[in-house]
Amino acid sequence: MGIAIVATTTLGAVIAVIVIIIIILAIVAALVAMAIKRKRAEEHERKDDMKKEADKAEGEIGFHMEEMEGEGDTEDLESTAERMKAERDRLKEENENLASEVGEDALECADTDDPELLVGQIKSLKNENDRLREMQQSRNNKRRKKKKKAEGFGQQQD
Numbered sequence: 001m002g003i004a005i006v007a008t009t010t011l012g013a014v015i016a017v018i019v020i021i022i023i024i025l026a027i028v029a030a031l032v033a034m035a036i037k038r039k040r041a042e043e044h045e046r047k048d049d050m051k052k053e054a055d056k057a058e059g060e061i062g063f064h065m066e067e068m069e070g071e072g073d074t075e076d077l078e079s080t081a082e083r084m085k086a087e088r089d090r091l092k093e094e095n096e097n098l099a100s101e102v103g104e105d106a107l108e109c110a111d112t113d114d115p116e117l118l119v120g121q122i123k124s125l126k127n128e129n130d131r132l133r134e135m136q137q138s139r140n141n142k143r144r145k146k147k148k149k150a151e152g153f154g155q156q157q158d
Contacts, residue, residue, distance in 0.1 A: 084118040091125035098132035102139070 092109055099106040107128045109121045 081113060081115060081118070084115065084122065088118055088121050088125065091122060091129060095125055095129050095132070098129055098136065102132050102135050104132070104135075 088109065092107075096106040107125060109125065110117075112118060112121075
């Protein structure tokens with residue numbers, strides 16, 4: 001009779017421990033699922049913000065292009081076109097320098113007078129230059145420091 005009570009109590013304790021472990025695992029799984037959903041929502045929100053900023057920048061460029069087209073003074077248009085060409089040439093030169101430092105090919109841009117193409121080239125060059133600068137920075141950060149000469153077992157000490 002005493003053995004039956006001990007066996008029943010032991011069996012009940014083992015079942016209780018198993019149930020508690022299952023409940024804990026379910027809670028952990030629910031927390032992990034919530035964390036994953038939160039990370040996905042944050043990433044989705046970040047991408048939406050980036051798209052909104054890109055649309056805003058695109059709209060500003062379009063607005064500036066419309067301003068240039070709306071003005072009747074050809075001298076202003078010519079000076080604006082010259083400034084845009086100068087900016088493209090400056091960015092192109094910077095791109096060539098950065099590309100040679102990183103070991104990549106420079107972005108090729110055709111010589112054009114079309115304001116819309118110039119704006120596109122300037123945007124492309126800026127993006128490419130930013131990417132090359134990031135690569136250059138990551139390479140500079142990854143350079144290893146010279147290791148100190150190991151001192152320890154089996155080596156003579158001065």
